[in-house]
Amino acid sequence: MADVGDTASREEGWGVLDGLPGHPMMWVLIGSELAAFGLMLAALSVARAVQPAVFAAGAAQLDARLAGFNTLALVTSGWFAARGSIAARAGRRRGARLWLAGAIALGALFLALKGVEYAAETAAGNGLETSTFFTLYYLLTGFHALHVLLGMVILAVTAWRAEAAAVETGTAFWHMVDLVWLVVYPLIYLLR
Amino acid sequence: MDRLRARVDLAWAAIAALTLCSIAVAAVLPAGPATNGLLLLAAAAKGRWLALDFLGLRDVAGPWRGLLGAWIVAVVAVAWLASLAAALRPV
Numbered sequence: 001m002a003d004v005g006d007t008a009s010r011e012e013g014w015g016v017l018d019g020l021p022g023h024p025m026m027w028v029l030i031g032s033e034l035a036a037f038g039l040m041l042a043a044l045s046v047a048r049a050v051q052p053a054v055f056a057a058g059a060a061q062l063d064a065r066l067a068g069f070n071t072l073a074l075v076t077s078g079w080f081a082a083r084g085s086i087a088a089r090a091g092r093r094r095g096a097r098l099w100l101a102g103a104i105a106l107g108a109l110f111l112a113l114k115g116v117e118y119a120a121e122t123a124a125g126n127g128l129e130t131s132t133f134f135t136l137y138y139l140l141t142g143f144h145a146l147h148v149l150l151g152m153v154i155l156a157v158t159a160w161r162a163e164a165a166a167v168e169t170g171t172a173f174w175h176m177v178d179l180v181w182l183v184v185y186p187l188i189y190l191l192r
Numbered sequence: 193m194d195r196l197r198a199r200v201d202l203a204w205a206a207i208a209a210l211t212l213c214s215i216a217v218a219a220v221l222p223a224g225p226a227t228n229g230l231l232l233l234a235a236a237a238k239g240r241w242l243a244l245d246f247l248g249l250r251d252v253a254g255p256w257r258g259l260l261g262a263w264i265v266a267v268v269a270v271a272w273l274a275s276l277a278a279a280l281r282p283v
Contacts, residue, residue: 020256021248034263041267045274052278056223068215072208075242079204082246086196168248175247182207182238183267186231190214191275192223 021085022169030176033147037180040143044136044187051132056192058133061126063117064189070113071185074148077106078178081155081171088167096167100159103174107152114145137188144184147177203245207238228275232268239264 017024048055084099121127121134128138151174158170214234221227243260244250250257 019252021252034260038263038267042270045271048271049274049277049281052281055278064218065215068211071211075204075207075211075238078242078246079200082200082203082248083197085248086193086200090193172247175242178246179239179242179264182242183235183264185211186214186218186235187271190218190231191228191271192218 020172022172023165026169026172030172033176034180037144037184040136040140041183041187044140047132047136048191054131055133058126058131058137059189059192061121061124062137062189063120066113066117067185067189070110070117071181073106073113074110074178074181077103077110078175080106081174084159085164085167085171088162089164091164093162096162097159100155100162100167100171103171104152104155104159107148107155107174111145111148114141140184140188144177144180147180151177199245199250203241206241210234210238225272225276225279229272232272236264236268 012018017027020027080099080103084096084103087093087099088096118138126134128135151170154170154173158166214231217227217230217234221230240261243257243264247260249260
């Protein structure tokens with residue numbers, strides 16, 4: 001979260017990474033994560049082109065509305081995290097902790113609903129080896145869910161002291177996880 | 193800070209509204225590359241909004257915004273081309 005006249009929390013001496021919100025090493029991680037997710041999403045798209053009927057049948061069995069509600073939960077969590085970062089930089093540590101606690105709670109809701117979704121799919125007989133669609137569905141959404149879990153831990157650690165630089169770094173990871181889901185959602189649940 | 197807060201709040205409202213629109217579009221419009229294009233366009237717009245205002249790239253050097261924007265465009269473009277290829281495949 002950049003702001004005019006507030007560069008106290010920015011690391012310097014990292015060359016081209018100077019000026020990015022949060023610690024530059026977090027951006028190295030974000031870059032590698034986006035590369036990994038990008039390749040997985042490209043693989044999903046290519047598989048869809050090769051087996052359109054399998055993907056249409058698989059996607060039709062998913063609950064797009066539940067996943068849509070989950071998308072709203074994660075987006076709102078990202079909003080809370082962004083407001084938490086603003087509060088931390090304004091020196092309002094208690095406010096920052098409250099915003100971040102809200103973000104973590106919504107992350108937990110996302111994971112809980114993901115668990116409900118997985119339970120429904122496995123009960124319907126849709127497992128990891130049911131079809132190419134479901135293999136990629138479980139791999140991609142499961143890998144993403146692990147990142148949500150890791151993001152919740154990072155947010156909790158940064159909320160402890162609620163220092164501006166740490167909160168900005170933690171929320172940058174959280175927003176990356178949010179960004180990836182915004183693309184995963186239509187690719188898996190909505191495209192026909 | 194007020195300006196930042198307003199941007200973040202607006203971004204959340206826009207992303208949430210586009211998510212609801214996407215659910216409606218997928219439920220109402222017929223399946224195919226045109227509908228998929230709309231859904232992917234909405235995803236790209238949401239991603240761009242998130243990158244600029246949640247992630248805070250609006251005020252950093254242009255190439256960083258370009259890089260992240262290129263990632264979003266590449267992912268949705270590949271997805272749309274793949275859906276087009278699927279639609280054009282002989283049955």
